[in-house]
Amino acid sequence: MIQFKKILLTGVNGQVGHALRQLFARQNIPVIALDRTQLDLIDAQAIRSAVCEYQPDLIINPAAYTAVDKAETEPDMAYAINVQAPQVLAEEAAKIRARLIHFSTDYVYAGNRQGVYVETDVTQPLSVYGQSKLAGEEAIHASGVQHLIFRTSWVYGAYGKNFMNTILRLAAEREVLRIVADQYGAPTSSHSIADAVLAVLRVWTGQSGTYHLVNTGETTWYGFAQAIVEDYTKLGLMPPLKTAVQNIHAITTQDYPTPAARPANSRLSCEKLKQDFGVTLPDWREALQNELALFVRSR
Ligand SMILES: NC(=O)c1ccc[n+]([C@@H]2O[C@H](COP(=O)([O-])OP(=O)(O)OC[C@H]3O[C@@H](n4cnc5c(N)ncnc54)[C@H](OP(=O)(O)O)[C@@H]3O)[C@@H](O)[C@H]2O)c1
Numbered sequence: 001m002i003q004f005k006k007i008l009l010t011g012v013n014g015q016v017g018h019a020l021r022q023l024f025a026r027q028n029i030p031v032i033a034l035d036r037t038q039l040d041l042i043d044a045q046a047i048r049s050a051v052c053e054y055q056p057d058l059i060i061n062p063a064a065y066t067a068v069d070k071a072e073t074e075p076d077m078a079y080a081i082n083v084q085a086p087q088v089l090a091e092e093a094a095k096i097r098a099r100l101i102h103f104s105t106d107y108v109y110a111g112n113r114q115g116v117y118v119e120t121d122v123t124q125p126l127s128v129y130g131q132s133k134l135a136g137e138e139a140i141h142a143s144g145v146q147h148l149i150f151r152t153s154w155v156y157g158a159y160g161k162n163f164m165n166t167i168l169r170l171a172a173e174r175e176v177l178r179i180v181a182d183q184y185g186a187p188t189s190s191h192s193i194a195d196a197v198l199a200v201l202r203v204w205t206g207q208s209g210t211y212h213l214v215n216t217g218e219t220t221w222y223g224f225a226q227a228i229v230e231d232y233t234k235l236g237l238m239p240p241l242k243t244a245v246q247n248i249h250a251i252t253t254q255d256y257p258t259p260a261a262r263p264a265n266s267r268l269s270c271e272k273l274k275q276d277f278g279v280t281l282p283d284w285r286e287a288l289q290n291e292l293a294l295f296v297r298s299r
Helices: 015-026 044-054 075-095 128-143 163-173 190-203 221-234 271-277 284-297
Strands: 007-009 031-033 058-061 099-105 146-152 177-180 209-212 248-251
Touching (some): 007 015, 007 044, 015 031, 015 190, 044 075, 058 075, 075 099, 075 128, 099 128, 099 190, 128 146, 146 190, 163 177, 163 221, 163 284, 177 221, 190 271, 209 271, 221 248
Parallel strands (some): 007 031, 007 058, 058 099, 099 146, 146 209, 177 248
């Protein structure tokens, strides 16, 4: 049971939105699920009208501008979706005393410190995307809405455009892959995020806060790619891949330049989530095996 009677969910065709929608449906929790055609978040007036019309008691906003590299040349669009939209959602929610769940990112950090980040560590985004997500967090704080912001990382799953699906596609076509091995973080499955959000909703008494929410453990993109190929092959999944694990080669960030800089260290401590809500996400490798099984079933 959860205490919310009318949940408004944005971005339902995105990775996290899709996983949340599926989970709520399985749990028989009714949700007003809106995709971009039903609510374009670029349109502040449309957001105001939607909140006024549906009168939700909880808004969950996984919609975002997530094209990290493109954001460098489209900052206005990134800020409209990642700052203005959550700001208006938060202000409208505050007016009707609804609560807000929002998602943010490891890219709010510079990634240049040793060890794991905690939520109170200094933020210093390296990219337009990271700056826009941080400004979105700040707009929500300023609105006075009762809210939770979940900073997650390296989101992937059987559904959507993401690293796992890209590696599986490339590994089916090529014998050799070169993957960046000097960025550290936690791959986090969309289903682990949805499960954790629901677990939090069951116990959330209304305090506001910012929380890290990532699968347990850590690796590099290189380690993640190796695990994808290794587990897919071990599970005997079909069709077979052309890339063998030993033919995945480690490269550096410098070898693979991108328009937006990425943090080298994206290790996020989830101790606060555990302390305040008793919620811990599964190990990333276990989550990967579930997503691989879903990937095969969905084909
Ligand atoms: N992906 C990652 O690796 C990652 C890492 C850390 C944090 N996060 C954060 O986690 C959250 C969920 O990310 P995700 O991976 O689920 O993102 P995603 O798969 O890229 O989905 C984003 C969703 O936002 C929707 N959207 C974009 N512009 C919109 C607009 N103008 N109006 C309405 N909807 C719009 C998209 O709609 P369409 O389907 O129509 O395009 C899409 O459904 C985001 O806050 C993201 O910043 C993601």
